[in-house]
């Protein structure tokens with residue numbers, strides 16, 4: 001049996017509430033009532049309603065304020081306004097603010113059924129759309145491109161974890177998308193209205209890190225000319241992302257552990273501690289368990305931040321993602337650079353897939369961005385890729401030293417091709433300058449670019 005859809009009826013007239021309750025129950029809905037916006041907001045926050053029917057003029061909190069509060073608190077119900085004589089303009093304004101529709105009082109039962117049927121149909125289409133998008137992407141996060149199974153399982157976990165305050169440790173090589181996953185945890189969860197504050201523990205000198213994290217009061221040390229709020233306080237109500245947590249000096253590890261256990265911080269030099277409500281997500285590209293074994297990372301802190309561990313695979317372990325990411329970055333940067341619709345040539349794509357990407361997705365993104373600058377505006381060819389990537393193209397494109405053939409002609413061609421590619425790379429794709437470096441005419445270079453399929 002399918003679960004009954006829930007409707008919240010918000011109106012200050014008891015008779016109307018009663019009438020709607022009877023009517024909607026008959027139509028198969030589960031109905032709850034509120035007499036004003038403030039009570040309705042509390043119910044809506046907990047109740048998971050599919051629809052809310054809301055009067056515009058009410059005491060305590062009127063319909064418009066209720067609507068705005070719902071949007072701010074991320075309440076996902078479809079809201080339909082009920083307007084009495086003289087409030088149609090307000091109803092239209094409510095629709096601009098996000099209400100789905102409005103119905104004028106007095107209404108009969110057919111009118112209310114029709115509005116709800118339309119709203120149900122829209123919900124169904126929205127759901128279907130979302131499911132289709134998720135099916136294409138493999139998961140529910142729009143910015144994270146992957147069809148890899150392991151990444152899919154990680155994103156499932158992210159979805160579950162986003163609703164809790166559990167500390168999460170994200171592990172993975174540099175550039176695998178750790179910060180992106182941390183943001184997904186924040187923006188898909190209950191804390192999304194709060195701040196997401198990121199700090200790279202390895203990028204801030206150890207001496208400054210403590211006051212960065214916890215803040216200080218005026219006079220706490222020589223340069224402390226005024227009070228300073230720390231990142232923990234800044235992240236209050238939201239998420240603090242501690243990137244490269246393995247770089248945290250041992251003395252600060254003790255302090256961080258205390259903050260996590262007691263959920264309160266004390267600014268440097270302050271007498272009293274204060275409560276903070278922060279979800280901590282950490283990331284590391286180091287083997288933290290190894291760091292613990294080596295005595296460089298505290299075991300108790302390791303267990304505290306590692307309640308849930310997500311381990312992101314390197315890009316070379318999910319090569320099926322490379323073509324997707326190439327398209328994604330071509331579109332993303334192509335649009336920004338006014339070069340839409342650029343596609344990789346088959347040889348370029350082959351090289352991109354074969355390359356081992358030690359810098360992972362970040363290196364791939366940089367490579368595509370740079371390739372767009374160098375390419376001809378229509379296709380992204382091998383010539384626009386860095387030498388290390390090009391070296392992964394098919395055998396015929398490799399240099400003389402790697403060829404099995406003893407043909408001088410073939411060897412000379414391969415060498416010539418390599419020199420042209422290098423010259424273009426050095427000159428940022430400027431053909432006139434490249435021809436000068438190669439000591440050939442501009443025309444000869446154009447001819448050779450065509451011959452070697454480098455255009």
Ligand SMILES: Nc1ncnc2c1ncn2[C@@H]1O[C@H](COP(=O)(O)OP(=O)(O)OP(=O)(O)O)[C@@H](O)[C@H]1O
Nearest residue numbers: 143144145146173174175176177178179180361362
């Ligand atoms: N699956 C993905 N889909 C789309 N973009 C991605 C993906 N993974 C990473 N990126 C992009 O790659 C870049 C690097 O990602 P991110 O900064 O999250 O990596 P990181 O693991 O935190 O790196 P570091 O350890 O160096 O801080 C970012 O621009 C990010 O948007």
